[in-house]
Amino acid sequence: MTGATLLRRIAPQLLTLAAVIVLVSIYYPAFYQIVYVNDRLVGIPIDVIKRGAPVALLAIGMTLVIATRGIDLSVGAVMAICGASAAWSIDQGYGIGAALGLAGAAGLVCGLWNGVLVAFFGIQPIVATLILMVAGRGIAQLITGGTILTFDSDTFSFLGSGTLLGVPVPTVIWILTGIGFGLLVRRTALGLLVESIGVNLRASTLAGINSRVLLVAVYMGSGFCAALAGVIATADIRGADANNAGLWLELDAILAVVIGGNSLLGGRFSILASLLGAMIIQTINTGILLAGFPSEFNLVIKAVLVIVILVLQSPRIVPYLELLTTRRQRVKAPATKMEAGK
Amino acid sequence: QTIGFSQIGSESGWRAAETTVTMNEAKERGIDLRFSDAQQRQENQIAALRSFIAQGVDAILVAPVVATGWDSVLEEAAEAEIPVVLLDRMVDSSPDLYLTAVGSDLVHEGRVAGEWLVSAVNGEECRVVELQGTTGSSPAIDRKKGFEEGIAGADNIEIVRSQTGDFTRTRGKEVMESFLQAENGGADICALYAHNDDMAVGAIQAIKEAGLKPGEDILVVSIDAVPDIFQALAAGEANATVELTPNMAGPAFDALEAFFADGTMPEKFIQTESKLYTQADDPAGEYEARKDLGY
Amino acid sequence: MLLSTRDLTKSFPGTLALDRVSFDLKAGEVHALLGENGAGKSTLIKCLTGAYRRDSGDILFEGEPVFPQSTLEAQAIGIGTVYQEVNLLPNLTVAENLTLGHQPTRFGMIRPRATQALAQEMLAGYGLDIDVRRPLESYSVAVQQIVAIARAVHLSGRVLILDEPTASLDAREVQMLFDVVRDLRVRGLGIIFISHFLDQVFEISDSLTILRNGRHIATHPAADVDRMQLITLMLGRELAEETAVRHRPEVTGTSADAIRFTGVGRRGRIAPFDLTVRKGEVIGMAGLLGSGRTESAEVLFGAVASDSGTVEDASGPVDLRNPRSAIAAGFAFAPEDRKTDGIIAELSVRENIILALQARQGWARPIPQAEQQRMANDYIARLDIRTPDAEKPVGLLSGGNQQKVILARWLATNPRFLILDEPTRGIDVGAHAEILRLIEDVVAQGMSILVISSELEELVAVSHRVIVVRDRQHVSELTGDDVSPDTILRAIAAPHTTLEAAE
Amino acid sequence: MNIRALPLYATIAIFLLAYLVCYLQFPAMLSTRVIGNLLTDNAYLGIVAVGMTVVIISGGIDLSVGSVIAFSGVFIAVLLRETGLHPLAVFALLLAITTLFGAAMGGMIHLLAMPPFIVTLAGMFLARGAGYMLTIDSVPIDHAFYETMQRAYYLMPGKGRLTLLGGTMVASVILGMILLHRTKFGTNVYALGGGEATARLMGVAVGRTTVLIYAFSGLMAGLAGIVFSVYTSAGYPLATVGVELNAIAAVVIGGTLLTGGSGYMFGTLIGVLTMGLIQTYIVFDGTLSSWWTKIVIGALLLMFILLQKGLLRLRLSH
């Protein structure tokens, strides 16, 4: 993608993010303040990019899954499993390397499970991942024994609350993961192949794409991202909370992907745009906390903001907005679903 | 004897401990305990109670997820002559419909916490931030109400920010971080009141990461008395916690035994103690005593 | 005038699909709409029926301007349409498909019996004896097409529009359709007929309208133009040389470098058969609809794994477990149903062209952008694919151009054995000749080709030998002088062939 | 035999088989009590699943229903507490609101061409948020009419109760069957599920149908809310979290394809009863810890779906 087309692709997300920030700073004018104290950057924007880490990570994997016309409802539960595995192995004294390895492996295995159900057993993605969504928390609790499994390891908790050059480590992790996945899919042909199976699985298989293996790989990627998110969540509170880690985060992740302008019907995707979507959601969440409304208003505010964003980004509205903003020639509306499509 | 136990879920360490303690108590007494986890949903609990009745158990323990909505199923149990004992939370139904209720008074817990804070600040100006439990849950509502009652007389104490932390560590930490941001890096906060210890533990980390000393710069008071908060108390990072004992089943089984033996009707409400623990109450020892209870 | 358009204009991003087109349809005439792939025929139809919103211009129905916003409204006026590509709803029963929107009801409840009776009645006259209670998807494409026609005919009180209705019909069914059309013409309906089969056009039409690049070129009474004139009008130039019906001698090349299929087949789909494919050979495959030609092709390509037999070439056994291994072995397969099996609608023309090559190279070795661009532009030029640029999503191309993109995809892999299932279906005369020439070219370079086609002339023109398939069995192989439309027809015509679809 | 009905037959067979297995282990499972409970306890789920079935067959999904049930309970409870309205009047008002709510979601889905998953997800937040705004307490409902409704049951031999709620569910399923299989609207729903573009070209009024589908789902969610409020005689904004997923699971177990276009209303009833059966079995067993409960539910869900797939493949290959 050239710079211009990339910018055109993510422009709606950038505008939305800007708008949300402006909105928040109306209620909380000190929003932009960032100071450098105790070797770390402190400020609301820093909070946002730190707190947004789990959703951002989940959104990376979710983007790929959704690009294949799937959905992964299990990521929250997978976070819990991986966090619990990591905490367990630290607790057993196996050290941080083993903990990370175990968490990563657990995430990959969960992804493998989902992927096999979808690709080889032909179970519909929502149902296939619903199974792990339900059972996964049970597995996580099995590991923690139902308690919040706490541990004492400063190296491990560094992953959750440490900083690198003043930047929170979770932020560094999601940005690096985003870049890593971005390069992986765009510098190789993976991105094209994923988009292809998302649009037309049958035709792609006939064109020689190994769609089953690719599907499994995509779900494993999602599992791996969930593992990273789970590690961060666990390290952050120095304990594995099997019940609450990542609870309902799958919905936020899906929302992030959609706000990122990716179609739930599969096909074209942009990880960068999903990450922006995740930041939009986190800005809303943080903004609600800062604004100081009674907490019973939280959901309604979030719902209304999300609806407004979605309406403004909807394929039916975007062309009009583009006409308003760029009054030059008639621009292509990439998001427009083709009329003659399926 | 077969006794059915309908538990709310396993959403917190405290509840896991309650489950463990109940199972242990049952085992000690040779009771065949049928356990059912309702995954936080009342409809599952009602269905479980109905199944217990259909199965013909001798008695039912239930930790109701919410106070309302129990009338008809309790009536069914009464018709089937199965005594029901409520654990740790109350219901709105007529007391005739259950044998007894074992629990603590949630409002009272909040009040104890509030009163502690009043005495701790000793008349100085104090801006308090509050971490609420899950919006709409009865502990969140009652503990908020109790705390407000506890500080009602003290004009020097004011709740400046109150948000839900969903009873979890993660959210406790996250919300505390934004409180700290919003209150001048935490300099304007004098105390934290958390509806449970888990949120307090998360918040303590947030306070530490912001470069402040929890327990000194910001007073921390919370409820439940789970093991981890005693560690914090021992380290001087928390100041007080109000105990909610997980052993509700012991008194319940006692009452049931007496009832089965000679029909003794227990009191309608068996209140457990809401003991206040501070740094002075041998937190290290308390931690050791609790750490294996399944919290 | 029954139905007219005045200066109808419709543009899509990057394409002016209709440029001030005026068109008149009289009552009681069959009016053929002709043009190359992408000329705008389907678009014109869709504007007429409200499926697309026109940019400007008028539509007049009996002189009154009308503004159909949806097919529903068009139906209310009495316009029945068979759209190109859009079949019916495969998940509904035949009866439901036929009666959708006008089911007989009582007190708001559908009467199943009456619905079925109505459906039977609608199908009467098409020689179709099927169970209307079964889902449409259990019947072959041809049956589905006839059902679509029956539905449109029933809905067309005043106007009937047929967009390439005969593409998947055999000669007998075409005649049946024409009988119905003639009958409707007598009853005073106006009928718009689109087809790339010029013989059919001349057989049934009263007048012809030719579109080119979205513009109205000419309208003539059918009797006034001849074939060559018509082609010249459509293409805007003379067709260099119309492929003559001729047949070539059998390739007697060494069978050493041949691919030998022995006893491959699939239970319930195609009986085991033998086939030897020599280098530089074109094998035709003929048969009625539903005879099992597609099934043969699928087995040959590994799209459906064979459950018997062996495949070998000079270097030993060939692995054909799935399309991927077949492609690795140098096979290629352009399927018959391009919409579900061929195109990746949302991806660009470029990406569709390089897809198979990329899949074969593996994900880790992406084809460089510049190379992709070069390849795409090369094939767009070579196959004359009508698209504003290589980045247009292929789903937005016209039907025939999509077919060419699929062809380009497989040529790009430079296969040694190319299977083409109905490669010229829905393709205009110009492109038709182009594709036949292309086949000649690649065969000259040593590629082997299997062509499945319902057009016997075409088969005879390109094939060295022809395999005839009947009732899911390979019944005969015609070589040398036996390859002629006549002999093929005789081989196909088995005593008991009926149109009834198999179980 | 009708090929399309195969998943339905598979579902029924599996349900009966599972019931037999349960019965062999716990004979009390066949008592009228358990059967009565199965209907009553799953009444709200069954009703909401009727709406969900229509939505899913049309190729959509409705994630808002769980929240709408909770909102309904709160709305009824608060209105009964604050005003002197008769419950029936409140019900009418509520059903109007939830139907409009559903219609609004359907309208957004159609007009803005947005995926149902996302629109109804926002609806889910909105409905629960609206519940919170009414009250965060659980509000008891104390009304003679509610008592009457709760006491309206037929005592079967063996003390099993055939309740008004269970009856309402069965009636809803029958209504759903008629709507889906016997009306033009129903055929349009299948048509949409078969392919929206094609359906449009065949003259289906896609917009109107979409709005009606989600309105119907909203109506059923409202009705489920009423049933739930009778069931618990209270309104509670935190109630029925995640019920939408149960409903989807029930519909899928009932043999309806999530991709739309195929399925039967009766299958959904079986799906709901199957879910209830799993729940009952776990309670009867009574030895599963909290976490094993979750794992077992997941495993059983998987087993049902695989069995169904297996049976289908078996039948189709013959």
Ligand SMILES: Nc1ncnc2c1ncn2[C@@H]1O[C@H](COP(=O)(O)OP(=O)(O)OP(=O)(O)O)[C@@H](O)[C@H]1O
């Ligand atoms: N939905 C659409 N979006 C963008 N472009 C379109 C769309 N539909 C058609 N076009 C373009 O409009 C032009 C006319 O297409 P149309 O389908 O009308 O051709 P046609 O004459 O029917 O060709 P064919 O014989 O191949 O069916 C083509 O260039 C095509 O790419």
Ligand SMILES: Nc1ncnc2c1ncn2[C@@H]1O[C@H](COP(=O)(O)OP(=O)(O)OP(=O)(O)O)[C@@H](O)[C@H]1O
């Ligand atoms: N999935 C299926 N299940 C059952 N029968 C099928 C299925 N697919 C196709 N058939 C039947 O198999 C027969 C062969 O169909 P098909 O149309 O592919 O044959 P063909 O010889 O390639 O014909 P053509 O290519 O001319 O349409 C038809 O009778 C069709 O009804």
Ligand SMILES: [Mg+2]
């Ligand atoms: Mg066309």
Ligand SMILES: [Mg+2]
């Ligand atoms: Mg075929």
